[in-house]
Amino acid sequence: MLKVENITKKFGGLTAVNNVSFKLNKGEILGLIGPNGSGKTTIFNLITSFLKPTSGKVKFNDEDISHMSSHKVSNRGISRTFQITSILMDLTIEENIRAGLFKTIKTNFIQDIFQNKTYKKQEEKADVRVKEVLKTIGLYDKKNLLARNIPPVDQRKLMIGIAIAKEPQILMLDEPAAGTSKEEQKELVDIIRKLSQLGITILVIEHHMDVIMNVCDRIIALNFGKKIAEGLPEEIQKDKDVIEAYLGGESNVS
Amino acid sequence: MNKKRIILTLIILFSFVIPFLDIGSYNLHLVSYSLIWVILAQGLNVIQGFTGYVSIAQAGFFGIGAYSSAILSLNLGISVWLTIPLAIVISGIFGILIGYPALRTQGHYFAIVTMSFTMIIWVFMMSSVKFTGGEEGIPNIPSPSSVFGIDFSLKENYYYLILISVLITILFIYRLMQSRVGRAFITIRENEQLAQAVGISLLKYKMLSFTISAMLGGFAGALYVHYTHFVNPTPFTVDYSLNAILAVILGGSGTIIGPIIGAFIMIFLPEYLRIAEEYRLIIYAVMLILIVFYMPKGITNLIKIAYNKVLSKVARKSETKK
Ligand SMILES: Nc1ncnc2c1ncn2[C@@H]1O[C@H](COP(=O)(O)OP(=O)(O)O)[C@@H](O)[C@H]1O
Ligand SMILES: [Mg+2]
Numbered sequence: 001m002l003k004v005e006n007i008t009k010k011f012g013g014l015t016a017v018n019n020v021s022f023k024l025n026k027g028e029i030l031g032l033i034g035p036n037g038s039g040k041t042t043i044f045n046l047i048t049s050f051l052k053p054t055s056g057k058v059k060f061n062d063e064d065i066s067h068m069s070s071h072k073v074s075n076r077g078i079s080r081t082f083q084i085t086s087i088l089m090d091l092t093i094e095e096n097i098r099a100g101l102f103k104t105i106k107t108n109f110i111q112d113i114f115q116n117k118t119y120k121k122q123e124e125k126a127d128v129r130v131k132e133v134l135k136t137i138g139l140y141d142k143k144n145l146l147a148r149n150i151p152p153v154d155q156r157k158l159m160i161g162i163a164i165a166k167e168p169q170i171l172m173l174d175e176p177a178a179g180t181s182k183e184e185q186k187e188l189v190d191i192i193r194k195l196s197q198l199g200i201t202i203l204v205i206e207h208h209m210d211v212i213m214n215v216c217d218r219i220i221a222l223n224f225g226k227k228i229a230e231g232l233p234e235e236i237q238k239d240k241d242v243i244e245a246y247l248g249g250e251s252n253v254s
Numbered sequence: 255m256n257k258k259r260i261i262l263t264l265i266i267l268f269s270f271v272i273p274f275l276d277i278g279s280y281n282l283h284l285v286s287y288s289l290i291w292v293i294l295a296q297g298l299n300v301i302q303g304f305t306g307y308v309s310i311a312q313a314g315f316f317g318i319g320a321y322s323s324a325i326l327s328l329n330l331g332i333s334v335w336l337t338i339p340l341a342i343v344i345s346g347i348f349g350i351l352i353g354y355p356a357l358r359t360q361g362h363y364f365a366i367v368t369m370s371f372t373m374i375i376w377v378f379m380m381s382s383v384k385f386t387g388g389e390e391g392i393p394n395i396p397s398p399s400s401v402f403g404i405d406f407s408l409k410e411n412y413y414y415l416i417l418i419s420v421l422i423t424i425l426f427i428y429r430l431m432q433s434r435v436g437r438a439f440i441t442i443r444e445n446e447q448l449a450q451a452v453g454i455s456l457l458k459y460k461m462l463s464f465t466i467s468a469m470l471g472g473f474a475g476a477l478y479v480h481y482t483h484f485v486n487p488t489p490f491t492v493d494y495s496l497n498a499i500l501a502v503i504l505g506g507s508g509t510i511i512g513p514i515i516g517a518f519i520m521i522f523l524p525e526y527l528r529i530a531e532e533y534r535l536i537i538y539a540v541m542l543i544l545i546v547f548y549m550p551k552g553i554t555n556l557i558k559i560a561y562n563k564v565l566s567k568v569a570r571k572s573e574t575k576k
Contacts, residue, residue: 050447050450069450069455071449071450071454071455071456072455074450074451074452075453079451082451086447086448086451088441088448089444089445090444091444095437098437099437099440099448099449099452100452101434102437102438102441102453102454103452105434107433107434112429112430112432112434113426113429113433115429115432162448162452163451166452166453
């Protein structure tokens with residue numbers, strides 16, 4: 001479904017991503033792990049065209065998307081979240097989800113201004129979808145609160161909600177559990193599983209080993225921008241290079 | 255919700271009877287001029303308040319609308335009913351031409367380009383005497399022709415043309431902001447990175463926002479010249495762009511009521527305080543600083559807070575009565 005082919009990204013003298021290739025298969029949850037600075041977020045930015053590759057390609061359903069603009073990649077059906085919480089802080093939870101529905105509301109300018117039947121139907125459809133998403137991420141009861149005023153874990157959930165609102169084919173999560181407690185991580189794992197069951201293909205970067213080992217079908221490990229291992233969670237856990245990269249064993253990831 | 259409707263209806267009704275009140279022709283003129291500024295400020299608010307890009311071009315678009323409609327009606331003899339929409343279109347085209355280079359990059363570049371634009375337009379108005387009359391300006395600009403026997407050369411009647419234009423503008427903005435387009439503007443203002451991630455083309459929607467603001471600026475300019483029957487470059491300097499920005503901030507940027515209140519204040523305040531010209535800018539600067547520090551959400555927000563306080567007091571009183 002998604003193919004990353006020999007992708008390299010250099011920032012001046014620093015090679016952040018070095019000739020990485022992998023495939024994301026339909027329906028799976030693929031994990032991306034590696035120490036800080038190993039190039040995980042850069043790979044996300046390359047796939048979603050927030051950065052252009054120095055060399056290599058990203059193919060989505062056999063189309064080269066590596067030089068497309070970000071909003072177009074998004075509209076092809078690839079949604080993402082960000083490592084640092086990126087939501088609309090001064091808007092309500094509900095309005096945040098609605099922002100995610102931008103491309104699914106099919107009205108033209110004239111219909112918007114005259115608020116004709118099409119406009120009303122489309123907005124009603126959006127209402128239904130907003131409610132559905134809020135239920136999925138468990139924030140329905142808080143829908144009228146400002147995003148600024150909810151706890152960090154709810155903000156992480158909200159960011160996922162915005163990303164899935166338009167029913168993407170692929171969801172890319174950059175450290176969804178960043179800054180959350182063990183308890184909260186369980187809630188996020190449940191949400192990720194639920195989304196997978198709904199048929200969304202997921203690529204997830206994670207810091208917390210128990211999250212990633214719990215949720216992923218397959219894992220890719222990076223170090224210094226290079227792919228050092230790929231396999232099932234059990235295999236990765238035992239992999240020598242991976243253990244070495246993390247200096248101190250499986251749980252001490254930082 | 256219903257209470258809001260009632261207040262709104264009362265305000266609209268009141269605005270329709272203003273020419274019948276004995277406020278004097280000068281005050282009626284100030285109200286008319288303020289209403290023209292409401293359109294100007296509503297336009298600016300689209301890019302500044304809703305999309306988050308402060309534009310210093312609004313006086314330039316005001317001028318383009320004004321001169322376009324003046325020249326087309328006077329020199330080419332086209333009906334004013336047609337030159338006003340044409341002026342809107344011409345301003346929109348300038349909006350696209352300026353917006354494209356100015357909005358492709360981020361940061362202060364936009365402010366600089368829009369300011370230069372206003373300066374260039376002003377210099378053009380001053381210097382191309384053959385076309386614009388230079389500093390002397392253009393006199394004898396016609397009124398719109400009578401419709402159903404309503405003579406629009408009378409200020410009282412022209413007032414209604416302005417008023418209806420304002421109401422249409424406000425309704426347009428209100429609907430715009432209830433649509434996916436308006437929500438895209440706000441998403442861009444709040445978080446450009448997220449906007450891209452949800453599939454919003456930054457360039458396209460910033461351009462659209464800026465073009466709408468240009469068109470409304472031009473609309474205001476066209477209404478203005480057929481009201482004063484005279485135009486020269488004076489009201490189109492960077493100063494006036496800054497006044498428009500101040501009007502939006504003062505009233506409450508990113509709200510619909512804000513620019514209305516702000517426009518009236520910016521027109522009435524200097525008249526009533528009889529502020530000497532040379533101190534005007536200093537007073538505006540002080541006002542701007544005070545607003546930014548003490549009421550960043552403008553007067554609209556203060557009114558909202560006061561209104562809620564009164565409501566809760568009333569509620570408390572009626573409760574103690576029980
Ligand atoms: N925009 C950028 N400009 C320069 N260097 C960058 C940029 N983004 C990331 N890097 C560098 O690239 C390397 C990989 O970063 P990143 O992909 O964020 O790592 P990870 O997400 O795995 O922690 C780091 O050394 C980082 O400093
Ligand atoms: Mg990262």
